[in-house]
Each structure stands twice: as C-alpha cells, then as structure tokens.
Amino acid sequence: MRSSLIIFSFFVAGVLVGLSGKLPSGYDFDKFGSYALYLLMFLAGISIGSNKNSWKVLATHNYKIIWVPLTIILGTLTGSALVALVIPTLTLLESLAVGAGFGYYSLSSVFITQLHSHSLGVVALLSNIFREVATLLATPIMVRYFGNLAGIASGGATAMDTTLPVISHYSGKEYAIIAVFSGIVLTILVPFLVTFILTV
C-alpha cells in the first residue's frame, strides 16, 4: 500500500504542476511521456528476462492463456453495458466504446473523438486513465481477494507496459508473460473494437 501511495502522490503532483500553468513552454510533455514509457518497458523487460520463472508460465499454462484476454473482453463489455443502464446520459454503444479502450487511453480517446464526439473522447481519456491508475493502486488488494489474474484483468491493455511492473510484483514474475500476452492481444484489438462498436 505504501508504494501505491507514493505512486499516487507523484500523479497528484503532476496534476498540480499542470494546473499551476507554470510549466516552461516549448516542451512537449506527451512526447516526454512516451520516452518515459520506453524506458519503463526496457527496464520491465530486463526484470522479466533476468528471472528464470518468467519462462515457466508458457510451459505450464500453454493454451490456457488465450482465455485470459477473452475473459477480460467479456467482463469489461458486460460491466460497461451495465453502466448504460444506470446512467441515462450514456447510450449502450457509447458506454461499450469507452470500455473497449481497456485502459489504452491515448489511442481510444483519439479514436472516439474522431468517430463520435469530443466529449465522449474525454470520457474515454479519463475512464481509461482511471483504469490504469486504479490498477496501479488496487492490484495488491485485488490479487489477494480475486487471485493472480486480477491485476492482469484490471489492467487490460496496460498489463503489457505501464501496469506490468505492479502485476509482476504482486502476482509473481511467472504471471508477467501472461500479462504481456493478454495486454498485447487487447492493445491490438482496441482500434478494431472501438471502430466496430461506434459504426454498427
């Protein structure tokens, strides 16, 4: 929990710095963020590769791992559909489209802005950022009560990069390969699913 609080305080500090408007102009912070993401991926890769257990998972789980992303898709879309029943300002397809971002906020918000509206694009941005941040914060608790796949399910597409370190830390390094596999499948599906949902 302590590490989650530290992570969250860095996020809050970033929001405050952004709000203060005192940022030096001329810097592209989104670009900076993608460099930081590459660094994170590289370091996470070293962590996976240097651990002998990482490779055990493919031998022990083999065909089973295809069920992980399928389960996450079904669970995510069912959950999103329920929201449309509760909140009258959202239609079923709008709610499904936002859910189908699976935490991949940059791509899904751009797609939804293009295909639907600007405001739903912002909903997608926030909702999927929320999914990523909530996964970073709650993975320790979710893994304890719902098993070692919980962090991977919660992280969705982000399980292959930003939330991978937390998942591999709390579910065990042998789950890192499942996380990357599931994250890759979901990441590839995001543009297809979002487009399909909004154009049917």
Next chain:
Amino acid sequence: MIAILVVLSAGILLGLLIVKKPKLHLFNNHLLNWAIYLLLFLLGISVGTNREVIQNIGKIGYEAIAIGIFSIAGSVLLSAILFKFLFKQDEK
C-alpha cells in the same frame, strides 16, 4: 506499438544475460520504481494541462469513473472464476 515491443524484447534479451547477477536485479528494480514515478507524474501533467478535461470534470468524470469501475469489476470477477478453474492448480 511496434517500437514498444522492440524495446521490451531488447530488455528481455539483456535480462537473459544477467540472470545470474542478483545485485543487478536489485539495481534494476530501483530504476523501475523511479520510471513508474516519472510516468505517473507526466500523466498528471497531461491531465492538469488539458483545459477541456478540467472544465467539464464534473459530468465527464462521473461517467468516466462509473465505466472504469464497472469495467474493472466485470473483468476482475470473471478472471477470478477463470483463475479458480484453470490456473490455480498449477501453483505450487
């Protein structure tokens, strides 16, 4: 997307070279923690500087958090069932 996978693969290959060097594992974990902090800080800046997000934060935030919570709940609950029936038996 492709670039990210290339970087990840490069890391895994480098990791394979240091399997038997536990001190480097520890050092890498420290770097990993700081990379996470940096990324979340930058994510915060993106949110804080986006005018449209900040102004409509009420309605938009409410819908966003509802979809976020229900998406997570749906997938985590189903994953718990999958874990129980297909994965738990493989744990030592």
